Amino acid sequence: MNAKKLQKQYFQNPNVIFLAKDLLGKVIFTNKHGEITAGIITETEAYFGIEDRASHAYGGLQTARTAAMYQPGGIAYIYLCYGIHHLLNIVASDYDDPKSILIRSVQPYKGISVIEQRRNKPLSDPSISSGPGSVSKALGIDLSFNKKSLAGDEIWIEDLGMKYNLNEIVSAPRIGVAYAKEHALLSLRFYVKESQYVTHPLKPV
DNA sequence: CTAGCGATATTCT
DNA sequence: GAATATCGCTAGG
Numbered sequence: 001m002n003a004k005k006l007q008k009q010y011f012q013n014p015n016v017i018f019l020a021k022d023l024l025g026k027v028i029f030t031n032k033h034g035e036i037t038a039g040i041i042t043e044t045e046a047y048f049g050i051e052d053r054a055s056h057a058y059g060g061l062q063t064a065r066t067a068a069m070y071q072p073g074g075i076a077y078i079y080l081c082y083g084i085h086h087l088l089n090i091v092a093s094d095y096d097d098p099k100s101i102l103i104r105s106v107q108p109y110k111g112i113s114v115i116e117q118r119r120n121k122p123l124s125d126p127s128i129s130s131g132p133g134s135v136s137k138a139l140g141i142d143l144s145f146n147k148k149s150l151a152g153d154e155i156w157i158e159d160l161g162m163k164y165n166l167n168e169i170v171s172a173p174r175i176g177v178a179y180a181k182e183h184a185l186l187s188l189r190f191y192v193k194e195s196q197y198v199t200h201p202l203k204p205v
Numbered sequence: 206c207t208a209g210c211g212a213t214a215t216t217c218t
Numbered sequence: 219g220a221a222t223a224t225c226g227c228t229a230g231g
Contacts, residue, residue, distance in 0.1 A: 045223075054223070056216090065215060083213030085224050102223060133224050176223055206231085218220080 008074035039106025043191035054180035057098035069098035085133030
């Protein structure tokens with residue numbers, strides 16, 4: 001178990017499907033006001049950019065909100081959803097290629113008591129960090145993390161040597177993107193089969 | 206267990 | 219005005 005922080009080059013891969021799968025088992029750390037919390041990634045979704053009807057950057061749309069996705073990979077894109085929930089995305093690929101990966105669920109790994117306080121739930125309740133809004137709240141992520149480097153000292157990702165076998169990873173359609181028409185059915189969501197920390201378990205495709 | 210609904214920023218019509 | 223990459227609470231079977 002040789003812990004190492006993932007560097008920019010890792011994220012600048014344009015293959016978001018590979019990244020979405022490879023990120024399962026990696027660990028996200030945050031350091032907020034000196035409180036360090038971390039979670040093992042158990043569920044992700046890939047968003048493949050300007051051709052993806054479900055992406056905020058569909059058609060090359062650029063706004064103040066989506067600007068982060070047009071930066072080179074390796075930074076965080078934090079999006080305020082429904083005006084309430086912060087969603088954590090990992091920007092992939094290169095400059096002007098707005099691909100990203102949404103972190104949907106994690107398994108608490110470090111700073112458990114801090115996470116329990118932030119969520120006001122016991123660790124025994126899997127919903128403590130299942131679902132993109134919950135992940136952000138558990139890890140203390142808010143808009144101040146937007147565009148932050150993922151190789152910095154406020155938010156970063158480590159490879160602790162944990163790896164899931166392909167037969168432990170399930171792919172399924174993305175959630176909450178029915179408006180995306182033909183792209184709504186693509187199996188771009190990936191999660192760990194036996195993990196309790198996933199959003200409403202759907203049937204594998 | 207499932208269904209309904211409120212909260213509410215950004216973006217588009 | 220309407221929709222959205224959601225959550226958590228409430229009511230009911």
